[in-house]
Amino acid sequence: MRLPRFSLRRLLTRVLLAVLSVQGATLAALMLIDQRRKRLRAPARFPKTKPTTVPTGGGELTVFTYGQDLYDDMLEGIRSARRRVVLVTFIWKADRTGRAFKKALIEAAERGVEVCLVYDEFANLVVPRPFFHFPASVNVVRHPLVWSGVGLLNPRNLGRNHNKLLVVDSEVAWVGGYNIGSLYATDWRDTHVRVTGPVVADLEDAFVDHWNQLPGRHRALPDVSTRSWHSSIRVHRNVPRQALYPIRGMYLEAIDRAAHHIWLTHAYFVPDDDLVRALLGAAQRGVDVRLIVPDQSNHIVADWLSRGFYSQLLAGGVRLFLYQGAMVHAKTATIDGQWSTIGTANLDRLSLAGNYETNIEVTDATVAAKLEEVFAMDLSNCRELTLEEWVRRPFMVKFSETVLRPYRRFL
Known part of the structure; x- marks a missing residue:
């Protein structure tokens, strides 16, 4: 009687397939649980504080813990802009809040303000593409889903643009965890800050550097040269590229x-x-x-x-x-x-x-x-x-x- 020949490779393959099957089943079960949980979720209720401003770093820092307060403040900043608005966001919903930001930015461009926008393509795959169609007066660059050509092969080009940053007139900046959308305005507890003083130049420089690295035929922005060495606030930015x-x-x-x-x-x-x-x-x-x-x-x-x-x-x-x-x-x-x-x-x-x-x-x-x-x-x-x-x-x-x-x- 001839015994079947033992195959280590076959055994390892079967073990791997079994593990992957269990992992897949676990992930599927979690997704089903998550969908049911979201359908049954009660309206969000949580404590929040009014925006509070404190002096720091040669300027001021205001802490926001409620999205609607933050969005009202950011929109007021865009509507009062005189020279330039730069905005980068990870998620930008095409809802009431998202449309309010789009309208304010277009109106700023129409009155002669330079407007430069960056959004992450992957994070907004579920957002209708026409929402990101802007008039020619607004400069829009998407952080691409995949980089074309040989750039696709470079692991440094796989990073998503997870930033949420707004700078107005090189004088005031907002940065933190809030994306743009009505859900975040009322139902999520997040933290964002508005800052003035020397740190604004560092935050604007972070935007400019990323803008100039992105692929495409958009016009390069000049470097921010008036930056301070002395401040109690430092900007740290991850740059996968x-x-x-x-x-x-x-x-x-x-x-x-x-x-x-x-x-x-x-x-x-x-x-x-x-x-x-x-x-x-x-x-x-x-x-x-x-x-x-x-x-x-x-x-x-x-x-x-x-x-x-x-x-x-x-x-x-x-x-x-x-x-x-x-x-x-x-x-x-x-x-x-x-x-x-x-x-x-x-x-x-x-x-x-x-x-x-x-x-x-x-x-x-x-x-x-x-x-x-x-x-x-x-x-x-x-x-x-x-x-x-x-x-x-x-x-x-x-x-x-x-x-x-x-x-x-x-x-």
């Missing part, structure tokens, strides 16, 4: 300096090993490390990938708080009452090592105090997740987290 990712280093350095507290609010928390070690190291030396994340975000897979870190963090002394009743989309941190950051970058691999992002870093006790007030407000709308509760979660939940673990490297 140049393999520059300083925001991750900014976080690691600040966490390493922490002596008293680290308070983080993040929509999507899928950190790399170095960030996990940094947070655990801070907690072990007695730093009060707290993290606010959504109880249920708008991306259920991101939630489950994030939960894969909870056991390690909770066991290591990091306190986790789950935001209730709304999607919290902020990307902020404040440390030791001295240091803060606000911007577009999440603590995940896409933001820290893949996408175009912009964060401001502020070393100012007044700004830190304001962000601590915002953190305390958000904390009042959270429930704390304890290690005892977490270890009692059902076996199938633990199994699904394990199955999805390999996808961390892609998010």
Whole structure:
């Protein structure tokens, strides 16, 4: 009797197919759960603060925690523009809010203001293409879905433009987590800031550099030359085209300096090993490390990938708080009452090592105090997740987290 010949390759292939099948089934189940959850979701309710302005960095910084307040302020800035408006956004919905921005920008161009716009093509695939048709007086460049020619083969050209930045007349700028859309105006808790002073030139320079790198026949913008070396606010921008990712280093350095507290609010928390070690190291030396994340975000897979870190963090002394009743989309941190950051970058691999992002870093006790007030407000709308509760979660939940673990490297 002849026995079948053992084939290691065949065995490995079958194992791989089995794993992929289980992962696919898990992802499909999560998508179904997410669709049902969205249909049954109650109207968003969450605490918010009025915009508050504090002096810093040779100018002023205003913190916005409610989208409608922010949009009203940005639209007022566009309507009062005299010379130039530059705007880049990741998502731009073709709804009432999106149309209001489009109308204001077109009207600015019609009265002689130079208007330059960038939007990310991938993020707006579901938005009707005609919405992005503007009159010739408005300069529009899309960050392409794929780069043509040999550029497609360069990994540095795969990054999405995740920025959300508006600069008016080189005098005032807005930057933070808010995309443009009616959903974000009322139903999401996010954080954005308006700044004046020397930092505006750095933010405008970030826009100009990206505009001039994008493919196409659009007119190049001149460099911003009046930039200051001395400010309590620094701009950090990820530029995949140049393999520059300083925001991750900014976080690691600040966490390493922490002596008293680290308070983080993040929509999507899928950190790399170095960030996990940094947070655990801070907690072990007695730093009060707290993290606010959504109880249920708008991306259920991101939630489950994030939960894969909870056991390690909770066991290591990091306190986790789950935001209730709304999607919290902020990307902020404040440390030791001295240091803060606000911007577009999440603590995940896409933001820290893949996408175009912009964060401001502020070393100012007044700004830190304001962000601590915002953190305390958000904390009042959270429930704390304890290690005892977490270890009692059902076996199938633990199994699904394990199955999805390999996808961390892609998010």
